[in-house]
Amino acid sequence: MRVLVTGSAGRMGRSVVTALASSGHEVIGIDISPGDPADGACASVLAADVTDLGESFEVMSRYRPEAVVHLAAVATPFGRTDGLTYRVNTQAAFNVCEAAVHTGVRRVIVASSPTVIGYGAPDGSWTPSYLPLDEDHPVRPWNAYSLSKLAAEQTMRTFTAAAGDTVRFAAVRPCFVIPPEEWQGAPTQTGHSLTERLDDPSIAGASLFNYLDARDGGEMVDTLLAALPEIPNGEVFFAGAADALARAPLAGLLPRFHPTTEQAAAVLTGTAPAFSSAKAERLLGWRAKRSWRTELPDAAAAPAADSTASTGGRLAEMSRRTRS
Secondary structure (H helix, E strand, O other), X not given: OEEEEEOOOOOOHHHHHHHHHHOOOEEEEEEOOOOOOOOOOOOEEEEOOOOOHHHHHHHHHHHOOOEEEEOOOOOOOOOOOHHHHHHHHHHHHHHHHHHHHHOOXXXXXXXXXXXXXXXXXXXXXXXXXXXXXXXXXXXOOOOHHHHHHHHHHHHHXXXXXXXXXXXXXXXXXXXXXXXXXXXXXXXXXXXOOHHHHHHOHHHHHOOOOOOEEHHHHHHHHHHHHHHOOOOOOOEEEEEOOOOOOOOOOHHHHHHHHXXXXXXXXXXXXXXXXXXXXXXXXXXXXXXXXXXXXXXXXXXXXXXXXXXOXXXXXXXXXXXXXXXX
């Protein structure tokens, strides 16, 4: 397919472009500053601002893609003013969906965020209904970024309802994205190295120790794009590593930074993460392959990973059965 990727030069965008091109798709990269986002993997790149509805229509009309992966956004909370963050992220999601539907695009994936769950609220009152967190967990955004991402999900659902089965939609909530260069010591989105995030749990604790290798994210998007015609329309998926970005089990770590999680965190034994990607494994057959234990050069001294498969998935299913 011809696939148009917005935010193609970003942390996850570069790996999405690479994964799609490796699968034989013709990839069109769209970014405010696109450069050459993935070592020539794009068939074409164009500088464009999709917060402008006219530009969104122009890029769709120029390239006539069969599918769109919308990643472009203000990528982190508090990196810009709240008003700009909310305006950019919500307007871009609406514009891309609107232009895609009206120019004949048949498959659309929209990037959301795990932050819609609402962890890290400054009053310390956030309490998970259960752990690990899955797509059925109640959402409770508390800042402009997480609210804008929830709005993007709702925008996707609204267009799904309006377009019916003529356009297939989905949203992805990728965990804290780590591109390949950050395993080699480049600073992460927070400015810390990955070794620093492991050595000082308070850094990763703010995000419940979630993460995702960008290459796994690219492969997940590629898998989802292929599966869209076969799965229910308008689904939302978490995408995270199969373990936590922590040297110790989260059952003990999480309550140190989020005291209200103590009861729920007790089920997170071994290397289990706080976020479950069981739905993606069940519906798409996708599971993250990479871990900080396999990718970080100095990880040899880390405790061995849990050898049992799909720990987070099994915990999520156990929690779901308990709630039933």
